[in-house]
Amino acid sequence: MKGETDDGVLNQQVISVWVRDPRIQKNDFWHAYIDYEICLHTDSVCFTKKVSRVRRRYSEFVWLRQKLQANSQLMSRLPTLPPKNPFFSMNNARQITERMTGLQNFLTEILQSPQLLSDSCLHLFLQSDLSVSRIEACAAGRTHFSVAQAVHRCGLRRFHSEEDLHKDVSMCCDSDLDSSEPETKSLSMNKAASTTLLDLMATSINSSSDSI
Template structure:
């Protein structure tokens, strides 16, 4: 029976791609490039079998540091593409080389059973939480678990239950007279969003635009 389980695990496939570099502007003077990370897997290690998030180089650096610390040096981690002091956002060759290096790094990371058990890796690959929130979630200092953070990645963000009520009312004003439109509270109940859960949801979603959970498996 154990041999059969080991064989099943060996047949599981995880594919990862780093693609679609985009320039993101913090303000007029500061900008950076982030990359889309697409994951497709049939591994039981992952909560979601397909996912897509965007990460920047500095977040890859954070991930490597966390994995190295959490593994207690029992695993020799692959290197990231080196940080180039002359890296240019307008140099397509430099961007392409970095992107290939980041993908190679993730491909090697995903071959380690020990690293696959690290919560930080799963949050990095399958949530759009910031570094600070990933650290807090992995340490159990949030109202939501790692699995919940991954599952909720891609949900539309609402600032409050009242905002959701307003959105539902506006969408139902003119074109529909169904019972769901006449009773927004019923719709809210169906979606599983209520005041007893709103604090955890809002904590997860964050309050800044940077932490908006906007990933989707079909993103381009």
């Protein structure tokens, strides 16, 4: 994104977003879901935290779109999400990769809108580990902590540079998405799917607008 300073000099502001690292999370023996890591790297003044990582599932993306639509009444149409597939399989690498591509494209378009960038729910979704119900409460001022405090207290490892972020993305994929977290089963993708995943992780947005 580009913003114009008082002296008329254009100041380049970058917001890069990745959706990656799908993992199967088990609620119990019969119920499981996939969540995805959202990596954000920016120098935009719209964000108080310049580098962050959180995990979100598909249903939370659906909630975010509904919330943004309700909060931005002037916008007639928001970007679409990848459609819900009744035959979606957690063992199908192609379907998972296509969903990640759709989720990343959705965020890419969302982050191009100055109006949406002012929405507290979007910031909490991208940069806090709050549940959607807690996001709603925090954005409405019904919590003992502020939006900024929720973002800052999200205990995620910070990267020293964008190069470190890209390095971590590649290492994560090359290591077959191993995880030592309890009740978590990493997805093993075939070589072709892994290559596709790396390609879409390498995409980022350098979106432009008149002002932020």
